[in-house]
Amino acid sequence: MLNNTNDRLELKIRGIVLVLLVCATARGQNVQPEPGTPRFDSSAVWHAPAHFRKELDSRCDTLSGNAFQNCFLELMKEMGATSEAIRFTELTDTTGYMRRLVRAGSVDIAYVCYPFRANENFGVTLVNGRPGMIDVDDFQYVDLTLLKKDSTYLDIVNEFPDAAVWPGDRYLFNQPACEPLPGGGQRFAVEYMLKNGCHSCANLAAVKFAFDFDRTGNFIGTRLISVTRLGK
Secondary structure (H helix, E strand, O other), X not given: OOOOOOOOHHHHHHOOOOOOOOOOOOEOEOOOOOOOOOOOOHHHOOOOOOOHHHHHHHHHOOOOHHHHHHHHXXXXXXXXXXXXXXXXXXXXXXXXXXXXXXXXXXXXXXXXXXXXXXXXXXXXXXXXXXXXXXXXXXXXXXXXXXXXXXXXXXXXXXXXXXXXXXXXXXXXXOOOEEEEEOOOEEEEEEEEEEEOOOOOOOEEEEEEEEEXXXXXXXXXXXXXXXXXXXXO
C-alpha cells in the first residue's frame, strides 16, 4: 500500500507497505539471479479439490509455524500435488500454490492462489527467468520513484492525500499482457490500482508498470507505462 501525504511523499514512494504482502525496501534494479531455482512447467500446477479447505481446517488449523507448513504440504501431496507443485509452494514460503502456468517465452507467467490470506488471495509471478521467480507485487523489483515524474499521479495525490497503490486483478488469466521487445526480450504489462486510502476504497487510477527481460530471460527492470485516471 502506498500512502501519500504532502510531507511524506518521498518516503512513501520509496518505501511501500502492501497489506498482507511482504514489503521490501526499494533497492533499485540490481537483482541477482537465484541459484538453484528450478524451471517450472505445467506439472507444477495443482488443482485443489473441493474438500481441500475443509480438510485443511480440520487437520492443520491448530498448528502454527513450520508445523502448519508441513501439514499443508503433506495435505497437498495426499491430494495429488506433484513434487514440482510442492517445490513451487515452498518458494512462496509455503503460502500459495500454482493454479495455472502460461508459456510466454524465456519467461513464463504463473498464477498463484494464496488460500490463507484475508485479502489478495490471488497473485501473479514471473518464472523461469533470472531471478527464477518474481512476485509482481513485491515492490523491491519496481522503480516506484518514477511515479513522482508523472503529472497525473501527482495531481491525484494532491487531491487525495491518502491515495494508495494496491494490486490490480490477479485472478484473470489474460493479465498481465506479454509483448516482444527489440532483440528478442519480453515485456509484461502489470496493472495496479491507485485507491483512495484502503483496500475497499474507490479506485482513483489504473497504474501500469512494465517488467522487462532480455532475450535470455534476465530481468532488466521496470518502466512506468501509464497512470490513467478513473471516474472522470
